[in-house]
Amino acid sequence: MIDAIDITKFYGDFPAVTGLSFSVEQGEILGFLGPNGAGKSTTMKILTGFIPPSSGTAKIAGYDIVEQSLQARKHIGYLPETVPLYEDMAVSDYLTFMGQIRGMSSSQVKTRIDEVVQLCRLEEYKDTIIGKLSKGYRQRVGISQAILHEPDVLVLDEPTIGIDPIQVVETRQLIKDLGEDHTLILSSHILPEVSMICDRVIIIHEGQIVAVDDPTNLGTNLAGVERVELEVKGPNREIMPALELIGGVQVIERVPVTGGAYHRYQITVDMGKDLRHELATMVVNSGWELLKLQSLGMSLEEIFLRLTIEEEQLPNPTGEMS
Amino acid sequence: MTNLLAITLKETKAYFSTPSAYIVGAMFLVLTGVFFVFDVSKPFAEAGVRGLSDWASFFIVFLAPLITMKLLAEEQKLGTLELLLTSPVREWEVVLGKYLASLLMLLAIQSVTLYYVFIVYFFGNPDTGPVISAYIGLVLHGAAALAIGMLGSSLSGNQIVSAVVATAILLIFSFINRVSSLVDGSVAEFISALSMNARLSDFSRGVIDLSHVVYFLSIVGIFLFLSIRSLETRRWR
Numbered sequence: 020m021i022d023a024i025d026i027t028k029f030y031g032d033f034p035a036v037t038g039l040s041f042s043v044e045q046g047e048i049l050g051f052l053g054p055n056g057a058g059k060s061t062t063m064k065i066l067t068g069f070i071p072p073s074s075g076t077a078k079i080a081g082y083d084i085v086e087q088s089l090q091a092r093k094h095i096g097y098l099p100e101t102v103p104l105y106e107d108m109a110v111s112d113y114l115t116f117m118g119q120i121r122g123m124s125s126s127q128v129k130t131r132i133d134e135v136v137q138l139c140r141l142e143e144y145k146d147t148i149i150g151k152l153s154k155g156y157r158q159r160v161g162i163s164q165a166i167l168h169e170p171d172v173l174v175l176d177e178p179t180i181g182i183d184p185i186q187v188v189e190t191r192q193l194i195k196d197l198g199e200d201h202t203l204i205l206s207s208h209i210l211p212e213v214s215m216i217c218d219r220v221i222i223i224h225e226g227q228i229v230a231v232d233d234p235t236n237l238g239t240n241l242a243g244v245e246r247v248e249l250e251v252k253g254p255n256r257e258i259m260p261a262l263e264l265i266g267g268v269q270v271i272e273r274v275p276v277t278g279g280a281y282h283r284y285q286i287t288v289d290m291g292k293d294l295r296h297e298l299a300t301m302v303v304n305s306g307w308e309l310l311k312l313q314s315l316g317m318s319l320e321e322i323f324l325r326l327t328i329e330e331e332q333l334p335n336p337t338g339e340m341s
Numbered sequence: 342m343t344n345l346l347a348i349t350l351k352e353t354k355a356y357f358s359t360p361s362a363y364i365v366g367a368m369f370l371v372l373t374g375v376f377f378v379f380d381v382s383k384p385f386a387e388a389g390v391r392g393l394s395d396w397a398s399f400f401i402v403f404l405a406p407l408i409t410m411k412l413l414a415e416e417q418k419l420g421t422l423e424l425l426l427t428s429p430v431r432e433w434e435v436v437l438g439k440y441l442a443s444l445l446m447l448l449a450i451q452s453v454t455l456y457y458v459f460i461v462y463f464f465g466n467p468d469t470g471p472v473i474s475a476y477i478g479l480v481l482h483g484a485a486a487l488a489i490g491m492l493g494s495s496l497s498g499n500q501i502v503s504a505v506v507a508t509a510i511l512l513i514f515s516f517i518n519r520v521s522s523l524v525d526g527s528v529a530e531f532i533s534a535l536s537m538n539a540r541l542s543d544f545s546r547g548v549i550d551l552s553h554v555v556y557f558l559s560i561v562g563i564f565l566f567l568s569i570r571s572l573e574t575r576r577w578r
Binding site: 064092103106108112122164 | 343344351358359422423424426427429
């Protein structure tokens with residue numbers, strides 16, 4: 020239903036997402052998990068056709084989001100992270116408008132509004148001006164407009180952010196129910212939320228997919244790796260075997276360097292081991308020059324840690340005030 | 342087409358249900374009303390609407406941007422543009438739909454000035470031709486001013502910036518004929534051809550020149566096209 024093929028997006032020189040590929044089957048709920056600024060919202064905006072990817076593409080229900088944007092957009096219901104709504108419209112007027120611009124007939128709009136309003140428990144607020152609603156109810160209006168035209172694909176960007184704990188529980192249940200007859204992508208920076216709702220989870224960090232897994236496996240199969248970048252001035256023939264001798268080194272990859280009488284290596288080491296000290300000592304003791312030694316990015320474990328910590332800082336998700 | 346109508350309808354409803362358009366309308370009517378009274382209370386005043394239409398088109402320069410400023414700027418600021426443009430709606434439908442709503446609003450405001458025309462007819466015996474041509478000029482000028490306002494609104498998420506940019510463009514188009522006396526030859530001709538004011542005075546004198554009509558309609562076309570383009574490029578930034 021959703022096929023993302025090698026999506027890359029640059030904001031100026033800054034790569035927001037790089038080489039993102041994944042697919043979502045019909046009826047599946049996919050969770051997009053990552054710390055703030057990982058590229059989740061950018062991916063959502065690209066999938067919904069709001070911003071074009073710098074390279075790569077995606078297909079929604081078989082339609083290319085760049086080439087057949089209008090067709091693709093017909094199959095999407097989208098809730099952006101900020102829940103943008105027209106403040107001075109009444110809920111039912113707003114939903115009518117959103118239905119009309121998605122090509123629904125007026126009778127269709129009428130029956131569907133009654134259905135979604137009931138589903139999202141907004142009956143009492145049908146004639147209320149949106150600007151007067153609380154954050155939680157605005158969220159429901161946002162979800163209502165996303166499902167109004169019965170889209171095949173639902174894209175929900177951080178749907179539980181900023182609403183109170185009891186409403187979080189209700190919203191999560193609502194999303195779970197919606198997942199029964201929609202293909203759904205959900206982004207979140209809260210690990211327990213994703214494992215509660217989703218069939219499959221993609222962990223994204225600094226614009227790249229770092230893990231794809233079943234939510235139940237996420238905690239247990241967290242055997243990841245760490246990478247170190249090393250630049251040394253010396254004979255490559257001797258450096259490589261010397262590196263291999265260090266305990267804990269898994270893979271050594273030589274990265275070509277243009278112009279410069281030194282060698283660059285990316286070394287994959289066992290999870291949780293910091294071999295920087297050993298590497299430095301080895302290089303210096305062999306009489307070579309150490310030019311650079313850097314740990315590359317966050318490991319899966321660290322990302323996991325950050326996600327878990329962020330959940331603890333938030334209100335208790337079960338609704339009991341702690 | 343249904344998208345366009347839905348957008349026009351929504352924006353028209355928004356105009357009539359929020360106070361800002363009423364305030365702009367009231368300002369316009371008070372200002373034109375005051376100058377209308379000055380004009381007709383002069384000794385040996387002419388029974389006509391020439392003074393009225395000249396002042397009305399002068400105030401439009403400042404009021405049209407106030408009508409259009411929120412149309413796209415607010416959508417960008419609130420982020421609702423994201424939901425609008427991820428719906429199966431084309432950019433031109435958004436721009437044209439909103440433009441038509443602003444045109445309806447302006448026509449509604451301008452039509453109230455017909456009350457002054459009624460007064461002129463009641464107390465005097467004006468020449469009907471110039472009255473009609475003056476109103477045609479007023480509507481065409483208003484349509485052009487709104488299109489320029491539309492571009493201003495597409496350029497920024499800030500309504501004040503949008504209005505100021507549009508007013509600046511409109512002032513240039515209004516008074517550029519003053520510059521033409523400083524240069525000569527074909528440059529001077531070109532500059533005075535760009536000016537709105539020279540053409541408007543023809544309308545209020547009772548002349549409907551087809552080239553003037555084409556001029557104002559071209560301004561509408563060019564600035565709506567630029568607004569659509571501006572909206573499209575927002576996605577790519």
